[in-house]
Amino acid sequence: MLEQLQWVRQTRWEQEMNVGVVLTRLTNNVICGMTMGRRCSGTDGKTVAIISTPNVADYVGIREKLDLQHLKTRYVDVRRRFDTLRTKESGKTVAGGVVRGFLRVLHDISEDQGAEMMFTGDNFRSFIDVTSTTPPSPSSSAFHRHSTVLLATGFHVPLSLAVLSTEDLFMAGSDTTSTTMERALAELINKPGIQQDARRAIDSVVGESRLVEESDIQNLPFLQAIVKETLRLHPAVPILRDRNVWAIGRDPTQWRNPLEFRPERFTPKGRSFGIDVRDQHYHLLPFGSGRRRCPGLSLVLQLIHTTLANVIHCFNLSVEGGLVDMTEGHGATFSKAHPLVCTPKAGLNSVLSTPIIIKQLIPFSVIITKR
Numbered sequence: 001m002l003e004q005l006q007w008v009r010q011t012r013w014e015q016e017m018n019v020g021v022v023l024t025r026l027t028n029n030v031i032c033g034m035t036m037g038r039r040c041s042g043t044d045g046k047t048v049a050i051i052s053t054p055n056v057a058d059y060v061g062i063r064e065k066l067d068l069q070h071l072k073t074r075y076v077d078v079r080r081r082f083d084t085l086r087t088k089e090s091g092k093t094v095a096g097g098v099v100r101g102f103l104r105v106l107h108d109i110s111e112d113q114g115a116e117m118m119f120t121g122d123n124f125r126s127f128i129d130v131t132s133t134t135p136p137s138p139s140s141s142a143f144h145r146h147s148t149v150l151l152a153t154g155f156h157v158p159l160s161l162a163v164l165s166t167e168d169l170f171m172a173g174s175d176t177t178s179t180t181m182e183r184a185l186a187e188l189i190n191k192p193g194i195q196q197d198a199r200r201a202i203d204s205v206v207g208e209s210r211l212v213e214e215s216d217i218q219n220l221p222f223l224q225a226i227v228k229e230t231l232r233l234h235p236a237v238p239i240l241r242d243r244n245v246w247a248i249g250r251d252p253t254q255w256r257n258p259l260e261f262r263p264e265r266f267t268p269k270g271r272s273f274g275i276d277v278r279d280q281h282y283h284l285l286p287f288g289s290g291r292r293r294c295p296g297l298s299l300v301l302q303l304i305h306t307t308l309a310n311v312i313h314c315f316n317l318s319v320e321g322g323l324v325d326m327t328e329g330h331g332a333t334f335s336k337a338h339p340l341v342c343t344p345k346a347g348l349n350s351v352l353s354t355p356i357i358i359k360q361l362i363p364f365s366v367i368i369t370k371r
């Protein structure tokens with residue numbers, strides 16, 4: 001995030017910047033780094049927007065004939081870019097790139113003694129079996145369709161299938177994560193008192209001379225409460241197959257003042273202290289539950305906590321008159337109807353010293369300044 005703001009300062013002076021797009025780029029880079037060992041997000045955040053936009057034609061049974069929103073055309077473009085990316089990767093080495101990234105992640109999990117779930121050889125084989133049953137992508141090049149990768153266990157996996165899984169991670173993880181962070185920032189802009197309390201708590205643990213690190217998060221219960229409250233009110237996957245997570249999170253029989261953003265409910269003195277998002281409590285299920293529970297949960301919690309903590313720690317965020325409009329849009333992740341758009345204004349030397357005015361497209365404006 002801070003790096004992105006640096007980029008804005010250098011290249012987009014006095015130009016508008018969509019905060020959601022910046023957060024999407026950040027998330028894409030994390031997923032890309034994890035799976036491919038490199039950065040790969042474009043600069044426009046277009047991929048996720050296309051993938052997560054519901055196609056009107058799907059609902060009226062004319063999807064083969066009409067492409068009213070030009071989604072098909074745009075999706076083909078996305079696939080072409082994915083193909084380019086994977087071709088670049090496989091050009092280096094077939095067993096390298098994507099699959100090496102996967103293997104590294106799987107290996108790390110199997111070695112991690114503190115992991116919630118021990119990853120055994122059987123788990124590993126199951127993972128490969130599931131991957132192998134995925135139908136090949138029609139747009140894969142002949143090379144990818146016919147190339148297989150010999151995994152450490154002795155299994156051969158078609159390269160195209162391994163790459164498909166990478167795409168799944170983008171679809172499942174990118175927009176969900178950035179939307180959640182955007183929502184949290186918007187809530188904090190609307191609730192300056194909560195923002196200040198969070199900053200004070202971070203200062204007391206981290207001080208003012210360094211950035212927040214992942215290891216600090218466990219000592220920041222109020223920040224954790226803010227993230228839980230964001231996931232309660234704004235679950236990025238609002239409706240699952242068998243339950244409406246969005247409605248459960250606002251159920252008045254379970255939550256006092258359910259429509260209000262009150263992170264303190266999750267703090268030691270609050271009524272909901274101890275309630276967690278890891279499927280132990282069935283009235284807070286932003287990541288689903290059971291076998292289908294989001295596998296990216298631990299990663300995403302680290303990413304969201306660390307990013308939010310650093311933004312809160314480094315900047316004051318405020319709105320110019322009125323409140324940030326929290327109206328939900330129509331996308332798969334219920335992202336904001338009006339994205340947060342910021343305009344960097346007068347600048348000082350360091351990126352953290354750059355006052356930034358954030359405004360929504362209509363009609364609100366937000367100011368972010370160096371503390």
Ligand code: HEM
Pocket residue numbers: 031168169170172173174176177180235236237240241286287288289291292293294295296297299300
């Ligand atoms: C705030 C961010 C996120 C939220 C709220 C979220 C939530 C969810 C939910 C509710 C599901 C469906 C569970 C079900 O079907 O019952 C899911 C599935 C999934 N998520 Fe996440 N997710 C997030 C981020 C991520 C990230 C960062 C990744 C990976 C990098 C990821 C990977 C996946 C995958 C692969 C699935 C499909 C699992 C399956 O079909 O069995 N998610 N997620």
